[in-house]
Amino acid sequence: MKWYLKIIPLLFILVAWEIVSVILNNPFILPEPASVAAVLMKPTADILGSGSILENSRLSIWRVALGFGLAVACAVPAGIIIGRYQIIEDLVNPIIQLFRPIPPLAWVPLALAWFKIGLPSMVFIIFIGSFFPILINSIDGVRRVNRTWIETASIYGAKGWKLLVYVILPAAAPAIWTGLRVGFGVAWMCVVAAEMLPGTTSGIGYLIMYSYNWGQVQVIIAGMIIIGIIGIGVDILFRAVEKRKFQWQEMNR
Amino acid sequence: MTVVLKNVGKIFAARQKEPLTAIDDISASISRGEFLCILGPSGCGKTTLLRMIGGLDHPTSGEIIVEGTPVTGPDPRLAMIFQEYSLYPWRTVRANVGFGLQMRGIAVPEREEIVNRFIRLVGLEGFGDSYPYELSGGMRQRVAVARALATDPAVLLMDEPFGALDAQTRNRMQKELLLIWEKTKKTVIFVTHSVDEAVYLADRIIVLSPRPGQIAGTYDVDIPRPRDRTSIEFATLRRDVLELIDRLDERQ
Numbered sequence: 001m002k003w004y005l006k007i008i009p010l011l012f013i014l015v016a017w018e019i020v021s022v023i024l025n026n027p028f029i030l031p032e033p034a035s036v037a038a039v040l041m042k043p044t045a046d047i048l049g050s051g052s053i054l055e056n057s058r059l060s061i062w063r064v065a066l067g068f069g070l071a072v073a074c075a076v077p078a079g080i081i082i083g084r085y086q087i088i089e090d091l092v093n094p095i096i097q098l099f100r101p102i103p104p105l106a107w108v109p110l111a112l113a114w115f116k117i118g119l120p121s122m123v124f125i126i127f128i129g130s131f132f133p134i135l136i137n138s139i140d141g142v143r144r145v146n147r148t149w150i151e152t153a154s155i156y157g158a159k160g161w162k163l164l165v166y167v168i169l170p171a172a173a174p175a176i177w178t179g180l181r182v183g184f185g186v187a188w189m190c191v192v193a194a195e196m197l198p199g200t201t202s203g204i205g206y207l208i209m210y211s212y213n214w215g216q217v218q219v220i221i222a223g224m225i226i227i228g229i230i231g232i233g234v235d236i237l238f239r240a241v242e243k244r245k246f247q248w249q250e251m252n253r
Numbered sequence: 254m255t256v257v258l259k260n261v262g263k264i265f266a267a268r269q270k271e272p273l274t275a276i277d278d279i280s281a282s283i284s285r286g287e288f289l290c291i292l293g294p295s296g297c298g299k300t301t302l303l304r305m306i307g308g309l310d311h312p313t314s315g316e317i318i319v320e321g322t323p324v325t326g327p328d329p330r331l332a333m334i335f336q337e338y339s340l341y342p343w344r345t346v347r348a349n350v351g352f353g354l355q356m357r358g359i360a361v362p363e364r365e366e367i368v369n370r371f372i373r374l375v376g377l378e379g380f381g382d383s384y385p386y387e388l389s390g391g392m393r394q395r396v397a398v399a400r401a402l403a404t405d406p407a408v409l410l411m412d413e414p415f416g417a418l419d420a421q422t423r424n425r426m427q428k429e430l431l432l433i434w435e436k437t438k439k440t441v442i443f444v445t446h447s448v449d450e451a452v453y454l455a456d457r458i459i460v461l462s463p464r465p466g467q468i469a470g471t472y473d474v475d476i477p478r479p480r481d482r483t484s485i486e487f488a489t490l491r492r493d494v495l496e497l498i499d500r501l502d503e504r505q
Contacts, residue, residue, distance in 0.1 A: 151309055152339045154327045156353035156404060166356070170343045248342035248386055 031218040039222035047219055050210050051202065053226055060191050060203045061230065063119065067126025068187040075131050075183070076176060079138020084168070089139070096135065104129035104190045108197060117199035122191065129190035130183035137182065141175025142168060174246040181238040188231050255440045256283040256306065256408055261315035263301055275301045277465035278315070283408075288434060288441045290455035292448065294498065298466030299444045300412055306442060307333040307410045320407055329357070332401035333410040337417045339397055340385040346372065346396050347381040353404035371399040374433060391422040398430070402437060411443045415450070427453055431478060448494050452487060453480055460494060462501045470497045 014033055021032045039047075043054040050056070082089050107128050108121075115121035145168055153159075153167045195205025204223055211219035263276040275298040283289050293299045304310040306317055308326045317324045319331065332353070340349050348355075351368045359367070372381055375395040385393055394414055401409055415423045427450060434441055445451055451458045455474050462469040472494060476486045 148339045155333045156356045158356040
């Protein structure tokens with residue numbers, strides 16, 4: 001795709017935004033792009049005494065890293081075991097199917113009851129949100145490992161941990177990686193939502209909620225743009241690794 | 254005798270259906286260095302038979318003996334080459350060829366030396382660092398052959414290894430396989446449904462009948478190599494084998 005084709009819709013939105021904001025002439029409903037840009041140009045400036053965009057983003061990223069890291073550490077090994085042993089899958093599948101459709105935010109009250117307001121309950125919400133996509137992709141990846149690859153390995157005497165390390169894991173890695181990418185996306189949405197809960201005092205989600213209370217709509221929009229940019233940025237990183245490391249997957253057929 | 258099949262049978266138990274007899278009472282002996290082709294239409298159980306020799310499936314009756322001891326599972330004396338998709342796409346050619354050696358814990362310097370020797374043997378010098386997806390179908394199967402040979406098995410089991418290749422590549426691969434076989438003196442058991450391929454390659458052809466898989470005929474091929482596909486002997490034998498297969502078809 002030609003690069004300028006990607007730019008045109010963005011420019012269109014920007015122009016439409018400018019026009020509508022001028023017509024409305026009400027910064028409490030839709031501020032002008034320029035005032036949002038002004039906020040974005042000073043990411044280190046303190047906003048209404050609640051810290052800068054940069055500081056709050058850093059905090060949000062840190063929370064996601066904790067919850068997401070914990071989810072990876074639990075979901076990947078669990079997924080490998082479940083995908084590998086049919087009996088275990090039969091045992092735990094009903095539980096997975098039951099818990100998976102519960103939106104992470106539905107866990108919030110329980111999280112608050114268990115962990116009180118603060119870092120642990122946010123980490124818990126993020127964990128719940130990213131756990132299932134990672135788990136399900138890991139199970140799927142392990143289960144779909146080409147049978148010929150496993151049989152070839154057994155022909156050459158590979159079993160146990162050797163089979164796991166040299167065949168199952170590399171073969172399932174692309175699916176697991178997809179799980180991580182999707183899981184991170186969910187985690188990022190969860191942290192922003194969790195930070196909007198009453199009682200939170202920091203984070204990019206808090207910042208935009210706080211700005212709403214003060215009628216600072218330009219900060220809300222600036223915060224949303226930052227959330228989007230960080231989300232895209234991490235996704236691009238995941239895809240870049242995928243392209244470099246798992247190129248074989250698409251070229252295999 | 255390198256491989257002895259003693260009254261080998263395989264019955265698949267099917268739920269709510271009659272059990273299926275895939276292989277019924279097959280006995281045969283394969284001598285050291287022999288090139289045996291197992292020929293038959295699809296569904297005759299030839300792949301099942303080969304998988305049992307390779308230890309990937311177990312006979313429900315009878316016994317398979319390799320160099321005096323029975324086969325009970327995957328066995329270092331046997332290496333198997335599949336039709337396709339058996340190479341590890343995340344490994345380079347070199348790492349694929351070295352896979353069996355790595356699994357057996359051969360140290361890197363020795364492994365490298367063996368790997369290079371077999372990459373040369375199958376004519377893939379210069380492709381050691383390529384990935385399977387960068388190779389043609391024929392080259393991939395050469396990698397699979399090199400990987401099998403690198404572990405120095407007594408018997409090479411090949412399950413329609415050239416079945417997915419185009420006709421020209423297939424003929425070239427057959428020629429090269431014979432050269433490699435002559436150099437390495439391995440016992441080869443080669444499964445195919447192509448009469449032409451069997452007559453071109455084999456010292457002996459065993460024809461299997463479908464459902465149940467039984468030996469329907471055995472042909473010794475004494476045509477000297479390299480064989481000429483257009484020669485009268487070649488055509489005569491091919492016709493005889495085809496006639497047998499046609500008769501089996503009619504019986505169905």
